[in-house]
Amino acid sequence: MQTTPVTALRTIPPELAKRYEAEGWWTRETLGELLTRRLRAAPEVEFRVHSKVRPWSGTFADVERTARRLAAGLRQRGIGPGDVVAFQLPNWMEAAAVFWASALLGAVVVPIVHFYGPKEVGYILRSTRPRAFFAAERFGRQEFRPELAAGVPVVGVVGRDFDDLLADEPLSGTLPVDPAAPALIAFTSGTTRDPKGVVHSHQTLVCETRQLSAAYPPDRGRQFTVAPVGHFIGMINAFLIPVLDGSPVNLGDVWDPAQALDLIVREGLVVGGGATYYMTSLLDHPDCTPEHIARLKYAGLGGSAVPSAVTTRLEGLGICPFRSYGSSEHPSVTWAPYDAPARIRLHTDGTPLDGVELRLAEDGEILTRGPDLCLGYTDPELTEKAFDADGWYRTGDIGVVDADGCLSITDRKADVIIRGGENISALEVEEVLLGMAGVAEAAVVAAPDARLGEHAAAVLRMLPGRRLPGMGEMREHFERAGIARQKWPEELHAVDEFPRTASGKVKKFVLRQNLRNIASNVASPQQ
Numbered sequence: 001m002q003t004t005p006v007t008a009l010r011t012i013p014p015e016l017a018k019r020y021e022a023e024g025w026w027t028r029e030t031l032g033e034l035l036t037r038r039l040r041a042a043p044e045v046e047f048r049v050h051s052k053v054r055p056w057s058g059t060f061a062d063v064e065r066t067a068r069r070l071a072a073g074l075r076q077r078g079i080g081p082g083d084v085v086a087f088q089l090p091n092w093m094e095a096a097a098v099f100w101a102s103a104l105l106g107a108v109v110v111p112i113v114h115f116y117g118p119k120e121v122g123y124i125l126r127s128t129r130p131r132a133f134f135a136a137e138r139f140g141r142q143e144f145r146p147e148l149a150a151g152v153p154v155v156g157v158v159g160r161d162f163d164d165l166l167a168d169e170p171l172s173g174t175l176p177v178d179p180a181a182p183a184l185i186a187f188t189s190g191t192t193r194d195p196k197g198v199v200h201s202h203q204t205l206v207c208e209t210r211q212l213s214a215a216y217p218p219d220r221g222r223q224f225t226v227a228p229v230g231h232f233i234g235m236i237n238a239f240l241i242p243v244l245d246g247s248p249v250n251l252g253d254v255w256d257p258a259q260a261l262d263l264i265v266r267e268g269l270v271v272g273g274g275a276t277y278y279m280t281s282l283l284d285h286p287d288c289t290p291e292h293i294a295r296l297k298y299a300g301l302g303g304s305a306v307p308s309a310v311t312t313r314l315e316g317l318g319i320c321p322f323r324s325y326g327s328s329e330h331p332s333v334t335w336a337p338y339d340a341p342a343r344i345r346l347h348t349d350g351t352p353l354d355g356v357e358l359r360l361a362e363d364g365e366i367l368t369r370g371p372d373l374c375l376g377y378t379d380p381e382l383t384e385k386a387f388d389a390d391g392w393y394r395t396g397d398i399g400v401v402d403a404d405g406c407l408s409i410t411d412r413k414a415d416v417i418i419r420g421g422e423n424i425s426a427l428e429v430e431e432v433l434l435g436m437a438g439v440a441e442a443a444v445v446a447a448p449d450a451r452l453g454e455h456a457a458a459v460l461r462m463l464p465g466r467r468l469p470g471m472g473e474m475r476e477h478f479e480r481a482g483i484a485r486q487k488w489p490e491e492l493h494a495v496d497e498f499p500r501t502a503s504g505k506v507k508k509f510v511l512r513q514n515l516r517n518i519a520s521n522v523a524s525p526q527q
Contacts, residue, residue, distance in 0.1 A: 068170030106177030197378030275421030438466030
């Protein structure tokens with residue numbers, strides 16, 4: 001049996017572990033046991049995939065049977081507790097089957113965002129060393145690359161041979177595993193060259209599922225979930241919270257506002273929020289009518305910058321917005337409840353959830369700890385830098401807390417762009433840009449984006465006599481590099497010299513401010 005590829009997770013202070021257990025945040029229930037118990041209670045709840053290429057319709061019981069047949073097939077191939085199972089799939093039924101099967105086996109599941117390119121996927125597979133890997137034969141621009149999974153013992157490709165891995169008889173029950181052991185590795189782009197592997201246990205994931213379920217409005221309606229299930233919050237909202245609640249699952253494998261508007265009227269589904277992009281692109285679509293708006297009761301916003309202009313607009317349309325703050329490392333830190341006063345819901349990220357602690361360092365950095373905080377990273381150096389001996393997590397974000405105890409994010413120490421809820425490593429994009437002919441230096445920063453919250457903007461210092469490349473040249477270069485399109489810069493600017501600190505570092509906060517000024521037609525990044 002291959003154990004989880006994690007060498008040095010953080011040490012959780014014993015007094016914290018005892019408190020989380022005494023207060024009921026941590027239980028002895030594993031993900032597999034939670035799924036088994038709740039699926040048994042609601043077998044006939046609908047599970048549908050609204051897709052042009054792979055539509056599917058059935059019930060929880062149908063998906064569970066597929067998951068249990070897959071679990072039995074993997075068990076026959078020697079995969080069990082502690083082994084790693086990775087998947088890169090769109091929001092399809094098979095993604096749920098892989099996730100549930102892994103939980104039933106006590107395996108460590110590694111969801112990979114479906115639009116990640118070969119560079120990211122290759123790194124993730126090398127760093128986690130999965131015993132099984134599942135992918136789509138083809139979806140959009142992505143195509144299964146067998147060389148990436150050459151060292152993986154079991155490979156299943158949806159649309160080709162996925163069904164061959166299903167045993168005739170489903171697995172019964174669950175395999176025993178320590179609830180404090182790793183259950184999931186969620187990869188998120190950070191300030192390093194490669195995605196960061198965030199390790200969660202059964203206890204932290206079960207706690208997070210229960211926290212979010214309790215915080216959501218009870219009358220939120222039948223949700224249409226399009227956030228990628230390869231992303232942490234998309235996975236939670238698609239595969240765990242509905243099972244805990246016994247609520248229907250309706251997945252979309254692409255975000256198409258026209259499709260969403262059609263489903264709102266024809267199927268009675270609702271889009272309940274996520275990154276601000278989902279709500280703004282819906283409201284700005286030419287097919288959006290007062291009838292659609294009247295059916296949208298709530299908008300829970302988080303995962304990227306949440307401008308007050310957006311929350312104020314939603315409130316004015318009769319949609320109740322509420323905000324939250326968290327990350328893959330610490331998924332639910334603060335929450336502005338849906339029934340809180342408008343000044344809290346519209347303009348702050350709320351107060352810490354029950355069981356969660358928050359404090360500000362001297363420089364304003366937000367430090368957090370709580371029962372849903374991850375175990376650390378697959379990279380022990382990152383773990384050592386991010387967590388202290390008392391269990392506090394250094395978020396890399398800067399914030400302020402008002403007299404009501406409500407948090408507002410004011411800046412980020414971490415060099416990350418959050419585009420529509422997806423993290424983009426500035427360093428990774430900069431390194432690709434430096435591979436272009438004529439580029440002497442590159443700085444990538446977040447630029448304001450009315451739909452997505454922010455996007456990547458590249459500021460380049462060119463070699464003498466060389467011109468700034470065009471957007472078409474840049475896109476061709478990134479295509480050849482195999483980088484996910486969401487990471488490609490959406491603006492290119494040139495400078496003769498960068499603003500720098502005394503030690504020579506580029507003052508990125510100056511670049512960010514200048515780009516904000518450009519958006520307001522005030523200044524340019526050359527200033």
